[in-house]
Amino acid sequence: MNITVAVVLALVSIAAYAVAAATQHRVASANGLGLRRLLTNSAWWASNAANATGAALHVAALKYGPLTLVQCLGALTVVAAVPLAARGAGRRVGRGEWHGIALTLAGFAALLPLTTSGDDSSGVLTTPAALAVAVTASLVVPLALSIRTSTGHTLALAAASGVVSGTGSALTQTVLHADSLLTWQTALVAAPAVALAVIGLLLSQTAYTGGLGAPLATLTIANPLAASAIGLTLLGERIHGGLPGTALALTGTALAARGILLLARPSTSFPATDNADTPAAHGLVCTAPTPRPTAAFHRHPHLSGVTELEGRAL
Numbered sequence: 001m002n003i004t005v006a007v008v009l010a011l012v013s014i015a016a017y018a019v020a021a022a023t024q025h026r027v028a029s030a031n032g033l034g035l036r037r038l039l040t041n042s043a044w045w046a047s048n049a050a051n052a053t054g055a056a057l058h059v060a061a062l063k064y065g066p067l068t069l070v071q072c073l074g075a076l077t078v079v080a081a082v083p084l085a086a087r088g089a090g091r092r093v094g095r096g097e098w099h100g101i102a103l104t105l106a107g108f109a110a111l112l113p114l115t116t117s118g119d120d121s122s123g124v125l126t127t128p129a130a131l132a133v134a135v136t137a138s139l140v141v142p143l144a145l146s147i148r149t150s151t152g153h154t155l156a157l158a159a160a161s162g163v164v165s166g167t168g169s170a171l172t173q174t175v176l177h178a179d180s181l182l183t184w185q186t187a188l189v190a191a192p193a194v195a196l197a198v199i200g201l202l203l204s205q206t207a208y209t210g211g212l213g214a215p216l217a218t219l220t221i222a223n224p225l226a227a228s229a230i231g232l233t234l235l236g237e238r239i240h241g242g243l244p245g246t247a248l249a250l251t252g253t254a255l256a257a258r259g260i261l262l263l264a265r266p267s268t269s270f271p272a273t274d275n276a277d278t279p280a281a282h283g284l285v286c287t288a289p290t291p292r293p294t295a296a297f298h299r300h301p302h303l304s305g306v307t308e309l310e311g312r313a314l
Helices: 001-029 035-039 043-064 066-076 075-089 096-113 125-137 140-146 151-175 184-210 214-232 242-264 305-310
Strands: 115-117 235-241
Touching: 001 066, 001 075, 001 305, 035 305, 043 066, 043 151, 066 151, 066 214, 075 096, 075 242, 096 242, 125 140, 125 151, 125 184, 125 214, 140 151, 140 184, 140 305, 151 184, 151 214, 184 214, 214 242, 235 242
Parallel strands: none
Antiparallel strands: 115 235
16 A cells, blocks of 8 residues: 555545535526536536546545545545635635634544554455445445434434445445456455445435535545444554554544534535526436446535535445
8 A cells, every 4th residue: 555645646536526516516506507508518517527537536545545544535525625615606715614624624634644554454355344344334224214303314314325435435445456356256345335335325315405514514424434444443454653542533533523513514505596497406416426437436425515525425
């Protein structure tokens, strides 16, 4: 593995996703932009190209860096998208947004030097382990669907999307490190990776029908947490520094989570359009790399406004 290459690829991927999110929001907010006009809109196609580029770069980062690190960096897409979206809307970034950005960056700055591959880390799950985590992750879907309260249902769907998407990234990394892509063992891992990516995308789209801020924050936090759990327990990844390092990592995680929650507040989300025939109303403004051949493996993250960056199933 090469941490430097992984970080560079992940950061460029973040920039691509952020540009795509801001552009898609602008397109979705255009009054009178229906489905037919959408297909002839160059900005919409450009945003999809940026999304696909981000997905490809994210997958490449998974090949060179630890799963935990790459997935955590992916959450920074929210940070990059906020100022871009504000500029596109002709407004300044608010004080609360800057506060959220600062906390998120501080949190990930604390995590970056602590997360690395252990000596026994290969970045590859065994076939039985891959199938086991895929089945385990899929169990959260019926659990989320069983919750009936409006708010609880929305947040459960967002959390489930983050879990299955983060798991899909772990399986994707295993496929990338396989000795050969043309073996039945690789196919057994690739199939659930694609399935989890699609499920994650559908769950995120459904979750955002119940609101933007809370589902966005839930999904953005759940995704790297699920991936980190797999990386630290099954892939031999570890946190440097013993107990002090673990304490710093937990502090960084808390800061980043708080920052994401601030950025996902309704006041920092983009206004929804009242036009029922807009692309967003038809679910066409979602990012479908995340899953994304990369789109099939990735997610996160799916939507309107900043939330589009989570439409990709990474």
